[in-house]
């Protein structure tokens with residue numbers, strides 16, 4: 001099934017928010033994956049265009065292929081060639097490290113490196129021979145909704161919510177254009193969840209960052225997403241506006257939504 005997102009978006013509203021309808025940020029064409037033993041069809045021909053600057057929510061039952069789909073977009077899983085295009089270029093032909101700087105991933109649990117918060121934030125640029133100043137580190141922490149005074153704290157002394165915001169600041173230090181979010185708040189309390197959601201929405205609204213987010217929280221998807229892809233058994237079975245989820249037609253999607261809300 002080919003999934004078109006544009007018709008669900010309010011063009012006027014989104015043009016003011018950096019959404020570019022003229023060319024997709026990502027084009028996914030017939031993305032297919034079998035398990036290593038060939039017994040399970042994990043992804044069955046996922047086809048969708050993602051405009052620049054939108055927030056796409058991905059929801060669906062456990063094991064339906066959501067994480068696999070996300071991981072294909074920055075080659076944490078290597079997709080077949082000619083199935084994922086970033087700004088019109090086949091991602092299989094891009095340098096993998098520069099791809100991952102442009103298309104960064106935030107995971108469920110933050111894994112900080114040993115050292116201070118500043119060490120963590122400086123890590124990516126340092127690999128490219130760039131040393132961030134304290135001022136720059138502070139600005140990145142602020143963008144991740146964390147006070148700049150956290151800079152000198154040891155990563156080991158932080159709460160999970162604070163560590164997740166440091167992980168976000170570390171990711172932002174590479175100036176990504178797209179953030180892939182794999183249940184980024186599922187390990188966090190409601191206040192930390194709100195902090196991360198606020199930071200992500202500011203990045204989307206103010207900087208036009210494209211967000212593609214897997215979440216098991218329907219409420220979170222409704223707070224954040226412009227458009228929602230329902231994934232069932234390796235396929236996008238429906239795309240809906242967040243306020244239309246109750247109108248899903250696919251029986252498994254309906255059952256999932258009923259049990260989740």
Ligand SMILES: Nc1ncnc2c1ncn2[C@@H]1O[C@H](COP(=O)(O)OP(=O)(O)OP(=O)(O)O)[C@@H](O)[C@H]1O
Nearest residue numbers: 035036037040042061062063064065066067068069
């Ligand atoms: N390398 C692999 N080899 C075999 N099976 C795999 C592999 N990777 C994933 N799978 C299987 O593919 C299916 C989809 O996995 P995936 O993690 O993408 O699902 P998900 O929708 O993200 O699930 P959850 O919501 O539980 O995180 C699962 O049945 C998983 O066990």
